Amino acid sequence: MSNLEAQPVEIGCSATSATGVEVVEPREVPLGGIRAMLVRRTLPTHSRSMIGAWCFADHYGPEPVSSSGGMNVLPHPHTGLQTVSWLFEGEIEHRDSAGVHAMVLPGEVNLMSAGHGISHSEVSTTATDVLHGMQLWLALPDGVRDDPHGFQHHAPGEVALTADGTAVGRMRVFIGELGGSASPVVTATPLLGAQLILDPGARVDLAVNPTYEHGVVVDTDRLIVAGVEIGHASLAYVGTGASTLTLDNPTDRPARLILLGGEPFEEDIVMWWNFVGRDHDEIAGFRTEWESGASRFGTVDGWGPDQRIPAPPLPNSRLKPRRRPGR
CATH class of the missing domain: 2.60.120.10 (Jelly Rolls)
Known part of the structure; x- marks a missing residue:
């Protein structure tokens, strides 16, 4: 895109x-x-x-x-x-x-x-x-x-998402590994990408890689991530050091989310x-x-030479990296 x-x-x-x-x-x-x-x-x-x-x-x-x-x-x-x-x-x-x-x-x-x-x-x-x-x-x-x-x-096949041996939802791991499910997709750095569907009222403590930082984007109305509630299309960021990520669905409908992670x-x-x-x-x-x-x-088959998106003008100032806190 x-x-x-x-x-x-x-x-x-x-x-x-x-x-x-x-x-x-x-x-x-x-x-x-x-x-x-x-x-x-x-x-x-x-x-x-x-x-x-x-x-x-x-x-x-x-x-x-x-x-x-x-x-x-x-x-x-x-x-x-x-x-x-x-x-x-x-x-x-x-x-x-x-x-x-x-x-x-x-x-x-x-x-x-x-x-x-x-x-x-x-x-x-x-x-x-x-x-x-x-x-x-x-x-x-x-x-x-x-x-x-x-x-x-x-x-990726859909596998059960469990808490204490009980199914509380479903997941598809499309990049990396989570809960014993792994994707064959090759990436240049260690990463995680997964879709999770959490049953109504369910809670799960996910075992995650503590060397990763993680982000959760909720597709449905509400979700509680590590005790903090987020709404539709919002992202919850959790930094490195966490070996468990707790997800709670406080609603009476299934909650769908995308979990991203990486070193x-x-x-x-x-x-x-x-x-x-x-x-x-x-x-x-x-x-x-x-x-x-x-x-x-190169060129994309099926499109004429004038069927392309032109680049916008560069800003007046020079582009430079934006430093985040801690760097």
Whole structure:
């Protein structure tokens, strides 16, 4: 997915540990066009720019495509990151300049690695009545961020979520490992990504990796994370050091959430528009190459040369990393 903000701000990211729970409220961003589908963004924000290597998190829907027009994201570029697409409802057609043509389907993860550079498009299909899901990005570390692009798909099976031997819900682990369930998806840094559904009134103490920082995005109305309540589309951040993450569903309906985790990302990065780089000059160079049609980003089959998203203008000041507390 593209960041379609008309005036995107630079986001510099660095890792830090924290104690307790930090609540990040989402901000609404239109996904382009007059009949724009709104997404709710919790990463990056001024207070929280990363969770492990997770550097971008948009939650959208449930949105009737009859009113929003659905998703119609023309070819656009990426560098230095991986996109992770996860749907609850609907269907999205993915095409990229590496020649990959794939569908994004509910409960199945698609991971595209931009590496040196790639372009892609995302369009909801005519079979889609309601679009509902999350779009996530991962920052690539310096040692592999200039590697060739790649694509991975995985359909994780649903397994029981238990507390004291009793089933209290279900989960699908699409990246990493949780509760004995593991994903074969390869990432450049240690990470976790999972969908959990917690039964009405249920509570679970999840055993988690204490070297990871974690984030919980709730898709339904309410959830209590480590004693702190969050609402729809909000994110609860828990820093490193916790070996148990307690989740409570205080409602009379199932609670659905996305759990993200990872070892703190130790490199400072600059993220502007759809590019992840290390400094202003590099980002400006990516922008120039995209606007000039350079070979770095290739072309996407099925689209004409004028069917692409133009890069917005750079800000007047130089882009620089934004330091988080503790760095």
